Amino acid sequence: MNRFLAVSLMLIISCSRQQTTQILEFWQFWTDPQAKPVIESIIDRFERENPGWQVNITDLTWSDGHQKIAVAFAAGQPPDLLELGSDWIAEFAAAHALSEIEIDTAKLLLTTPGIYDGKIYGRPWFIATRVFYFNKTLLDKAGVGLPRDWQELLIACRRIDSLGEDISGFGANSAEPHRLYKKFLPFFWSCGGEFGSDEQFSLDTPEMLKALEFYGELARCGRIELQRHLEDEFCEGKIGFLISGGWLLKRLKESPPGFEYQLSPVIPERAGAIGWSFAGGEYLVIPEKSTKRQAAQKLMAYLTQYEDTKNLCQAVGFGFPPYKISNPDSLSESMATLFNQLVNSRSTPAHSRWVYIENIIESMIEQVTLGQATPSEAIKSAQRKIEQTILN
Amino acid sequence: MNRINTAILVSPWLLTLGIFWVFPVVYSLGLAFTDYRIFGEATFVGLANFGRLLGDPAFLQAFSNTAFFVFGTIPLTTVIALILALLINDKIPGHKIFQAGYFIPSITSMVVIALIFSSLYARGGYLHLLGRLIGFDVPPNGYLFSTKTALSAIMIMDIWVAVGYYVLLFLAGIKGIPEEVFEAARLDGAGFWRRLYSITLPQLEPITLFVLVINTIRSFQIFVEIYVMTRGGPLGSTSTVVYFVFDEGLHKFNIGYASAAAYLLFMVILIFAIVQLKLVTHRGGSL
Numbered sequence: 001m002n003r004f005l006a007v008s009l010m011l012i013i014s015c016s017r018q019q020t021t022q023i024l025e026f027w028q029f030w031t032d033p034q035a036k037p038v039i040e041s042i043i044d045r046f047e048r049e050n051p052g053w054q055v056n057i058t059d060l061t062w063s064d065g066h067q068k069i070a071v072a073f074a075a076g077q078p079p080d081l082l083e084l085g086s087d088w089i090a091e092f093a094a095a096h097a098l099s100e101i102e103i104d105t106a107k108l109l110l111t112t113p114g115i116y117d118g119k120i121y122g123r124p125w126f127i128a129t130r131v132f133y134f135n136k137t138l139l140d141k142a143g144v145g146l147p148r149d150w151q152e153l154l155i156a157c158r159r160i161d162s163l164g165e166d167i168s169g170f171g172a173n174s175a176e177p178h179r180l181y182k183k184f185l186p187f188f189w190s191c192g193g194e195f196g197s198d199e200q201f202s203l204d205t206p207e208m209l210k211a212l213e214f215y216g217e218l219a220r221c222g223r224i225e226l227q228r229h230l231e232d233e234f235c236e237g238k239i240g241f242l243i244s245g246g247w248l249l250k251r252l253k254e255s256p257p258g259f260e261y262q263l264s265p266v267i268p269e270r271a272g273a274i275g276w277s278f279a280g281g282e283y284l285v286i287p288e289k290s291t292k293r294q295a296a297q298k299l300m301a302y303l304t305q306y307e308d309t310k311n312l313c314q315a316v317g318f319g320f321p322p323y324k325i326s327n328p329d330s331l332s333e334s335m336a337t338l339f340n341q342l343v344n345s346r347s348t349p350a351h352s353r354w355v356y357i358e359n360i361i362e363s364m365i366e367q368v369t370l371g372q373a374t375p376s377e378a379i380k381s382a383q384r385k386i387e388q389t390i391l392n
Numbered sequence: 393m394n395r396i397n398t399a400i401l402v403s404p405w406l407l408t409l410g411i412f413w414v415f416p417v418v419y420s421l422g423l424a425f426t427d428y429r430i431f432g433e434a435t436f437v438g439l440a441n442f443g444r445l446l447g448d449p450a451f452l453q454a455f456s457n458t459a460f461f462v463f464g465t466i467p468l469t470t471v472i473a474l475i476l477a478l479l480i481n482d483k484i485p486g487h488k489i490f491q492a493g494y495f496i497p498s499i500t501s502m503v504v505i506a507l508i509f510s511s512l513y514a515r516g517g518y519l520h521l522l523g524r525l526i527g528f529d530v531p532p533n534g535y536l537f538s539t540k541t542a543l544s545a546i547m548i549m550d551i552w553v554a555v556g557y558y559v560l561l562f563l564a565g566i567k568g569i570p571e572e573v574f575e576a577a578r579l580d581g582a583g584f585w586r587r588l589y590s591i592t593l594p595q596l597e598p599i600t601l602f603v604l605v606i607n608t609i610r611s612f613q614i615f616v617e618i619y620v621m622t623r624g625g626p627l628g629s630t631s632t633v634v635y636f637v638f639d640e641g642l643h644k645f646n647i648g649y650a651s652a653a654a655y656l657l658f659m660v661i662l663i664f665a666i667v668q669l670k671l672v673t674h675r676g677g678s679l
Binding site for chain 1: 430431432514515516532533534537538539623625626627628642643644645
């Protein structure tokens with residue numbers, strides 16, 4: 001009899017525990033062995049401090065994460081909290097898939113990608129940018145100094161390119177989806193380019209022509225390759241100039257190359273002007289269909305605490321917390337270059353169909369770098385596609 | 393009772409077939425007549441998607457690339473496989489090693505093979521260097537970054553991968569020809585070429601047609617190589633119909649439009665398969 005009572009009591013306790021534990025679904029992209037433990041430790045702490053809540057982490061990959069997220073939204077089964085790339089927020093916000101959130105933007109950096117149509121949908125979690133990496137040894141061999149404007153950059157790339165068949169002046173990206181435009185837009189922005197508003201979105205501008213002509217010239221005194229191959233070859237000392245992010249710095253620090261390298265802010269069209277770069281980052285959003293929005297908002301605030309984001313950046317080896325930090329002086333010279341560039345970085349327009357626009361831009365650049373069209377022809381053709389498929 | 397037992401035993405397979413195969417196939421046929429995008433409602437648009445496809449330069453380019461791929465690889469794969477099968481059948485020294493060697497690419501992951509060939513074709517890769525050494529006008533940034541060479545480079549890799557499987561099929565066909573027929577021909581003074589034209593090739597006709605049918609279907613559906621090596625680039629020069637369907641459906645989320653493209657491809661494959669089957673039955677063979 002006693003045994004029966006004990007078993008019944010245990011069953012009741014376990015059932016009541018199950019009833020009080022609520023599950024929070026969280027989808028995220030940090031899968032590498034350095035970052036994942038940091039995320040898990042933050043989640044463990046959150047669960048301990050919030051009894052009754054259990055967070056289920058689902059890992060996504062950048063290669064097919066966008067598709068999985070879109071399918072989950074379409075099926076009406078999104079998670080409660082979700083990590084998105086900065087340039088995806090507008091697309092999902094425009095489809096009414098995200099819920100508006102309330103955050104204090106005063107202390108945060110790069111909040112604009114999280115804003116669509118004047119409303120905040122995404123909270124910045126991790127931000128990063130791209131700068132120029134240059135091979136100082138090759139620059140010295142070519143007898144040129146660090147370029148201050150486009151003209152000097154082109155001369156430096158040409159001289160380096162003539163050093164040998166295996167040496168390239170500039171590392172130009174091939175049309176890898178989601179990558180090439182991030183390397184090209186800094187040139188467009190750095191000569192004063194703007195895309196215009198949603199309704200009057202235009203590629204056919206003098207600044208686009210100038211940037212495309214220049215990028216085409218750079219590609220002709222360099223090599224066109226996938227990003228990972230370009231980075232491999234930069235590390236082998238075969239490329240003079242390359243645009244890349246903090247992950248390359250981490251790699252160069254871990255395996256120091258046999259040459260001298262340095263980081264430089266994006267080189268502007270004219271000396272003394274600002275060289276703008278592309279700001280990328282990870283943002284946290286709460287889907288409109290989540291039934292646990294309050295708890296999701298709490299978890300979102302928890303994950304984005306300054307110390308935790310700092311730990312995440314340290315574990316990953318690059319990137320910055322999305323906060324206006326007060327003492328960047330404590331950063332190393334290279335990290336300071338990246339941080340200072342972050343201040344002069346921009347995001348792509350919060351356009352609901354940016355995913356398609358970037359595809360058209362990448363095709364336009366590729367036409368020029370492969371010599372299939374003149375910059376002017378490529379821009380006209382891209383603008384026609386924009387008008388036919390995006391603006392209509 | 394036996395019928396009930398049978399129904400119970402086959403029901404897992406039938407359910408799987410129904411849910412994961414028949415339903416999506418029928419559902420996507422319905423979607424092909426709508427403007428369904430992943431967000432929002434689907435509206436019936438009749439044949440508009442099919443009409444739009446026929447005027448879409450990206451689809452026409454993908455279709456022409458696919459046709460070039462199919463007609464470029466199938467004859468070469470078939471002929472090379474047949475020659476290799478004949479050589480192996482002649483029991484040249486080490487023929488077992490050759491037999492296994494030819495088949496290994498067929499059982500290796502296409503992703504792994506595509507990554508290896510991407511390195512070989514890249515600027516400074518072994519095949520790029522070899523091309524230069526021979527004196528070819530090689531593209532400066534590697535074979536996969538030129539609109540002139542990218543598709544051909546993928547085709548060469550695909551022939552290398554596919555040949556081994558068809559060698560085995562041909563070999564099985566050759567082994568199936570009665571040895572007495574060859575002996576009788578030898579006694580009548582028939583040489584190698586005479587035996588090949590008068591005995592081996594006619595006897596291999598059903599196998600050859602089978603190889604053609606499955607190779608055609610497989611080649612029309614080429615996707616993994618393209619996805620891993622070029623993503624349809626440069627400038628759409630390696631985009632194929634299946635890659636187009638993937639890009640429209642799972643990247644741009646034009647599900648209705650992508651379904652219509654998939655059904656057009658299905659119709660083309662069906663026509664080819666019917667023609668090939670007719671050829672077999674017309675000649676009195678069977679698959």
